[in-house]
Amino acid sequence: MSDAIKHECGLAYIRLLKPLSFYLQKYGSAFFGLNKLYLLMEKQHNRGQDGAGIATVKLNTEPGHQFMHRLRIAGPQAISQIFQNISQEVGELEKMYPEIMQHPGLMKGYMKFVGEVMLGHLRYGTQGKNNVEFCHPFVKSHINPTRNLTMAGNFNLVNTDELFSKLGQHPNTTLRESDLGAMIETIHYYLCQADDSDRASLNIEGILKQATINFDGGYVFCGLVGNGDSFVMRDPNGIRPCYYYQSDEVVVAASERAAIMTSFNVAQADVRKLEPGHALIVNSRGEVKNAEILAPRKLTACSFERIYFSRGSDPDIYRERMALGRNLAGRVLTALDNHLKHTIVSFIPNTAETAFYGLIKGLEDYLKDIQIQRILARPDMPEDEMRELVHRRVRIEKIAIKDVKMRTFITEDASRNEMVQHVYDITYGTVERGVDTLVVIDDSIVRGTTLKESIIKMLNRLGPKRIIIVSSAPQIRYPDCYGIDMSRMGDFIAFQAAVSLLADAGQEGKLQDIYAQCKAADAAGKLHEENFVKGVYDSFTDEQISKKIATMLRHEEVQAEVDVIYQSLEGLYDACPHNQGDWYFTGNYPTPGGNRVANRAFMKYMEKQEGRGY
Template identity: 25%
Template sequence: MSDELHHECGVVAVYHLEGDEVSPLCPVQGPDEVSRLMPRMLLDVQNRGQLSTGMTSYNPDRDQLLKTYRKLGTVSEAFRLNHKAKAESIMRNYAGRAAIGHVRYATCGEDDVTYAQPFERHHLQKHKWFSFAFNGQLANYAALRDKLLAEDDHHLTRQSDTEIIMHEISRELSGDRRPSLIEIMAAVSTRFDGAYSLALLNAQGEMLIARDPLGVKPMCYAIEGPLLAAASESVALLNLGFQPESIRSLEAGEAITVVDNKVSIERFTERRRTAHCFFEWIYFANVASTMDDRGVYLSRKALGEELARMETIPKGDDLIVVPVPDTSKAAADAMAYSLGVPSVEGLIRNRYAGRTFIEGGAGRVAKAAAKYTPLPEVLRGKRVLLVEDSIVRSTTMRVLLDRIREVGGAKEIHVRVACPPIIAPCFYGIDMSRIRELFAPQFVEKGLPSEEMFALMAAELGADSLRYLPVESISRAVGKPADQLCRACITGDYPTPWGQKLYQVALDNYHNHAEADAERTYEAAATTAG
């Protein structure tokens, strides 16, 4: 993806139920150390966040019933996986028969360890002592924040919707009330506008795994024998050894609970329309994952076939298809196969250049240049169909086009985007909250016919031609009706009231040239959007 987008995070959970049976998927140390599965599961959702890593385990046989470990960095860095003795020490110290884990990329809050998840809330009473991790974003974060601060003598220590969620859950546990986990989830969901999947573990050994009422964010689970596991993506469960047929997606508005050693799956809100994020299939999710009964690979393959049906460039021995690594490869291969044109690796991604502290406009350019290496022996003298999964800010695409032409020696470059133009921000957990950040809106608002608009875009980027997929191609490729998908970033039609309010704020700021560099729309817009 040009100017790679970042998802907020990934969530995993595992629970070994009590009894004589031991799961064959469990480590050799036995059910009381099922938490040892955490690093492996988190590695499989590492694509969803590389800023911080954390886990909380539950062990009834230690004084610290819940114990939380959080570090900045990747899973390998945080759990010291390259140092056997140190990794073993961490696993032994945090051993438990239940655990939740998290990987994070910041769309809200700062880049320091205090924002790392899980968040743990200590309390003298065990049912009020809990830890939780979540993936997503509350569109009404600022309104909830301001309401909390206006009540009594409240204080918030972080600019994060994670802390808001923690306080809202705590509110349900206040006083002498003893609500069930499902009742807590039902109550807080009426106050949350946005997208979330979460895992919660309390000091009584109870676990909750929930998916938002619209199913915007994914959550998969599997139960085999005494072992329950859940993750943002199915690949984390498949790689643990669960059989594919036992892995399912949690339905929108459903929650799994473990209470008194029994697993239940219940609804915490009434059934309504779904709004699954289509970006999961075309970009965010691991290509080996399946979500809501649709494989990611098959969706990307279908997008490539959609591109092929639209293609008008004459064939010839000098025509090649080149994917922008890595998420575009399935679409590029399918497009090339349908056209009868070679799909070749003309760009090699340097996997060790992605984590950098270079920031700002010049930093983005330098980072993009360092990330991809064109191959002159593949590209020289060729007409290139360059396949990208989406274009967001366009900085990376501009750099790629320059390098493919200057270093690679390509004769022509025709950009093909396996996604419609991104015209609107995301307020549900993708790191783009201001219209000014986006490449397409300035062209779309001209109201030109598609071919004229694409020609202007191509000229701006430095491509010989450019073509996007139409909006209707998304539901065909994902295999879901349009009204079951969140397509807000390509249509401006948001599935929640606060999403739509924030979009209007973003539009007003964009047209009034009032978008502040320091604030994301959802962090500053409580009063404006109200």
């Protein structure tokens, strides 16, 4: 993605079902669980680079001994730093007691993070607050193990104020400003109301049913209770992803299926989706239950997971990204008038590569059809002409190279833009100047800033006659509130284009009309009932907006023609049939809070206010 956006976090959960001595005997190490937790987190490091944290609960500890430990570190190297800290502790203890590695019981007593229940989290700071206090897991401490709770998750809630109001609580700043703060306070409240006369059998299912009924958002969260109970729950619309694996040795959950497959060397069929509205609950005795907590609603799983966020090593995601590219072939051919001889196809590194292969396959299918038609039409075609025909290929070049993550100490805009141009480099000598057309595919176009200030200007240096930017995602028109840091309306190039088209048509007053609708609905407490922002776009076709975007992305220094082609909604649904959460593109939010976020974001735009819409 040329415009980097911060998005969902990553979750990793492990519950060992055997004594630590079992893993020492079978796998040669009592650190089996910690090693797997490290792998799960590293295999999902794409999901969060602002910080990380882990927590461990030890089963059956003696009174007076600590049963829960947590470690959080902020910064892009947080995962390695966390496990380096653990390794250092292990090394120091091993020097003092060389034989301790053969005695798991002693290890559990002396080493903080050796335990049976483990939770790991990778964070992207969607609120721009990346200090360690906002890193997950959060902890609610209590001397009674059944009242001790640590939680982490991949989510955004849009009604945190409402949740705090229902509880009648005034938490500290960190909890109040974090979605997880509202979530852990709510669940902890009902945890404290529960009967804990039998500490080994808390009714986690009942607690979750009481606590989550008013949650509005997209979420997967995990909680560890001090007595050894644990749970992982997914929102009823299935917005955020969650997968799990269970054997007689271990229960595992993570945000990405491929992470589990790789870390535990299991097949795709062994890893299952946690169904919407369900919770995977493991009690202190190791008994596992998959319970429906909230009634599942219409499945609106996030399509951006398939387009960009999740790693392409998942077999389904790989196929879907290929299909996204293939489904664009027809639109590209139409834009080229089916003329591929002087066309070079490439991609913007690095995550658009799979969609690029799909696009190439679609274009090659077209060439094969043409070859068959012409050969059938002329069975007496001369050999040299036939050879030329059957050897035609789509021209492929690696045009753009992202070989360094450049940073600049210069804050002045003009100088900074000059430096940003060089984040990417180009392969010289690949384009016939003034003749060739460059077709370059990107995952999606959010703000368009990098395209305008860097990529298109860079491609123009090669001297192409025309540059066509292809997006494997449809036009991003609306903010997100379920885990992605895309909440400011004015940031979206599609929104800017629609506003510009309204100005061109002398319809600027429409923005004021929509603003008045939002204000009236807000005053009436009905801002959640309808997405009024749809009115910004309803006067224009997708093609009109795409054409305006192309004009806006073409810098005055660029001589080449510039066009933009977007994925159609139909192409998206065809490629990603099980992940049709499309509110970014359509404004059709799966929960009422989404409408409220879109309307508030629009009001902030009109009032020239900064900050997200929730």
